[in-house]
Amino acid sequence: MEKTILKQLFIILFFTNLLFANSFVKSKIRLGELKLSFSSKIEKVTYFKLPQADGTTKYVYDIHGATLPYGKGISHHTFRTIESFRMGQNSPTVLRVVIRSKEKDLDKHQFKDNVLFIPLIYGLSSTIEKQKRALVVEEPKDKISLPKEPTIIEETIEKSSKDKRYVVVIDAGHGGKDNGASCCGNKKEKKVVLSVALKLQKRLERKGYKVYMTRDDDVFVKLPKRTEFANKKKADIFISIHANAAPTKRVQNIFKGLEVYYLSPAKTERAKKAAEKENAVMLEGKDFYTKNAYLSLISETKIVESHKLGLDVSYKMLSNVRTSFGHVEDGGVKPANFWVLVGAQMPAILVETGYITHPEEGDNLMNNRYKSLLAKGIAEGIDRYLSHK
Numbered sequence: 001m002e003k004t005i006l007k008q009l010f011i012i013l014f015f016t017n018l019l020f021a022n023s024f025v026k027s028k029i030r031l032g033e034l035k036l037s038f039s040s041k042i043e044k045v046t047y048f049k050l051p052q053a054d055g056t057t058k059y060v061y062d063i064h065g066a067t068l069p070y071g072k073g074i075s076h077h078t079f080r081t082i083e084s085f086r087m088g089q090n091s092p093t094v095l096r097v098v099i100r101s102k103e104k105d106l107d108k109h110q111f112k113d114n115v116l117f118i119p120l121i122y123g124l125s126s127t128i129e130k131q132k133r134a135l136v137v138e139e140p141k142d143k144i145s146l147p148k149e150p151t152i153i154e155e156t157i158e159k160s161s162k163d164k165r166y167v168v169v170i171d172a173g174h175g176g177k178d179n180g181a182s183c184c185g186n187k188k189e190k191k192v193v194l195s196v197a198l199k200l201q202k203r204l205e206r207k208g209y210k211v212y213m214t215r216d217d218d219v220f221v222k223l224p225k226r227t228e229f230a231n232k233k234k235a236d237i238f239i240s241i242h243a244n245a246a247p248t249k250r251v252q253n254i255f256k257g258l259e260v261y262y263l264s265p266a267k268t269e270r271a272k273k274a275a276e277k278e279n280a281v282m283l284e285g286k287d288f289y290t291k292n293a294y295l296s297l298i299s300e301t302k303i304v305e306s307h308k309l310g311l312d313v314s315y316k317m318l319s320n321v322r323t324s325f326g327h328v329e330d331g332g333v334k335p336a337n338f339w340v341l342v343g344a345q346m347p348a349i350l351v352e353t354g355y356i357t358h359p360e361e362g363d364n365l366m367n368n369r370y371k372s373l374l375a376k377g378i379a380e381g382i383d384r385y386l387s388h389k
Helices: 002-020 127-134 189-206 223-232 269-283 288-294 300-325 359-364 368-387
Strands: 022-030 033-038 044-051 057-064 082-091 094-101 110-112 115-119 167-172 210-213 237-244 258-263 330-336 348-355
Touching: 044 300, 057 115, 167 189, 167 223, 189 210, 189 237, 189 348, 189 368, 223 237, 237 368, 258 300, 300 330, 300 348, 300 368, 348 359, 348 368
Parallel strands: 167 210, 167 237, 237 348, 258 330
Antiparallel strands: 022 033, 033 115, 044 057, 057 094, 082 094, 110 115, 258 348
16 A cells, blocks of 8 residues: 555656656757757756767766656757767756767857757857847947947856856875875975976966965875865865875886876776875774775765866866877876865865876976976866866
8 A cells, every 4th residue: 555655656746747847849950050949948058078989079968957758859860060969868857968079179059048059060159149249239320429339238148157256275185294105216296296286276366266275385284174174165176186106116117197086986996096095194094894984975966077077177187298298198087985085065086197106207297397287287177167067
């Protein structure tokens, strides 16, 4: 009897959700633009992209508050710049559109009322943007007046992330009594990452961000205090900067690459080892159950946003350092249990700037130009993430 009541309640809730949901109605492609129409006004659209190994990119658009009725979709469309179109229900309240393309970028989408406009050609503006530029009211030619800026009739469109002054907390790993990874006498992780962090601070401040540092000198800060500080500052983003090290001298020529980690259970042995190295100071002497309790405080939303941030930062870092230092190994964006990220209430990533124990990367990390390019890449990655938020 109880099971029957629960089943009936579930069915009622399911159909009630469908009744009041913003349903996808139709789609069409015209003049290089995909138009998606819904039954009611669109609440919010978030965007990110995922570069693929075959040279294409998956451009992902999440339409919040929308649902996909049975039998509807956009996979039947074809267009010269697009490999494939996909549409699916990512969660009960988020409808996801995935466009796979070799185009450089497809980030000029806009929405108004119940229609989402997605240009399918790099650099092409959406219909809304064109309409807005066309709605310019000029003074009559026979009226004598002082020159002034044309008046643009305002329309309701999605605001850019640049309308807000974002807060970023930069965490230079280790410090004071904790050297972090070391190699060859003078190469110390705590010094390298502080240098990168200070350069990043200057770049972000020039861009208009409000920036706070967990340390700006050679001092030791406990790991929990770092994210606690970020939470108190109500940071929008938390970036922890580190340098990696090979597990033994025998393999120091093998381990190399720029890596970015976001908080989630580690899936590879290499990710686990990296987390163990960074967590050593905090978790020393703690038993297995205590460690797991510490590292289980993970929010699903934070994982997704941190992953997006990591992808943008990794892409921009590699793009910048490769301009002057040739092929720098891409270590990827990976999940791992880093204690320093656990308490952060905002999207948070840990950046491994390279292996201090690798002959070439170790020398790069001592190079001022290399560290400046790392900072430039991280700053541009943050810009990229927030512009699509």
